[in-house]
Amino acid sequence: MKHTELLSPLNSERISLKNKMVMAPLTRSRSTQEHIPTDIMAKYYGERATAGLIITEGTAPSPNGVGYPRIPGIYNDHQVEAWKAVTNSVHKNDARIFMQLMHTGRVSHPDNMPEGSIIFAPSAIKPESTKMYVDGKGELEIPEPTAMSISDIETVIKEYVTAAKNAIEAGFNGVEVHSANGYLLDQFLNPKTNKRTDNYGGSVENRCRLTLEVTQHVANAIGVDKVGIRISPNGAMNDIGPFEGQEETFSYLTSKINNIGILYMHLVDHEAMGAPALPTDIRKNIRDTFNGLLILSGGYDAKSGNQDLMDNKGDLIAYGRDFLANPDLPQRFEKEAPLNEPDQETFYSPGPKGYIDYPTLTESTELA
Structure with missing residues (x-):
């Protein structure tokens, strides 16, 4: 078997997986306008439960x-019920599924939000170089967000907890707290977007406070073995970017996350997307400090993923676009078969095209 380490099971005391390949979170915008998951989403995830x-x-x-x-939500009963079809579809194929909880913070537009919603951020600073797509209107300027009050912050923490409980009710094996890629929690971590002078801004400890409070409260609510976190040191998405003192920030954050005792940390490297490479010191510190599972993500192929596992740089390897276009990615890696190319035109379009019509290796052979 090719790429033996990558394709072999993970058997830890906390979770068992049939292989060490992770399907990375990918926004696909196939929910309803009310942010309720659809039937094709159950098919999509079930196909990728390889x-x-x-x-x-x-x-x-x-x-x-x-x-x-059209991104999904997990804040009302209709959404919880609709997600059950997704988790059932995945579990039938002997895979595990975690829900990524993503509060986008300032990266939003009122036309995409339910009526009466507010665009929140740590400070009233809008992303200058990022625009937001709105159905029927195209790319629009993002308005200035509302700086959060302490009461707003307390409410957000409670919303994460409720969302995590809802995810477990919907059949998920756990949740991933999204503290990466320039979204709300990452906005608090970064001094470029966080100009607060209270307990949630300024020092490293204060900027990390919200991420740590959300993670701790979610872990208290559903159990540490059902919680992961995603971080992107040196990330370059949504007008945020690297900052002075980031090594100290992520060293502190990793140490405190380790103390909480959650299942995994998901480390994103944006070098494959044109960002500066993740500094080796940060990567090594995270590996040395965090005692849970480490998921590595960013530009991997079968060979490089397998090698990093063999070199003990991480415990699991995440693949994004390769899974998007290849539901049977592990089989293709094992056979060293060619991969389907992802169709970028249909990444975020509604409907089944470019979503549940990528052929498996068997189907491709039959068509040939």
């Missing part, structure tokens, strides 16, 4: 957390 672990697309924990058109 992965040992699936992490869903970013899912809004509250109406204020909705940034993009």
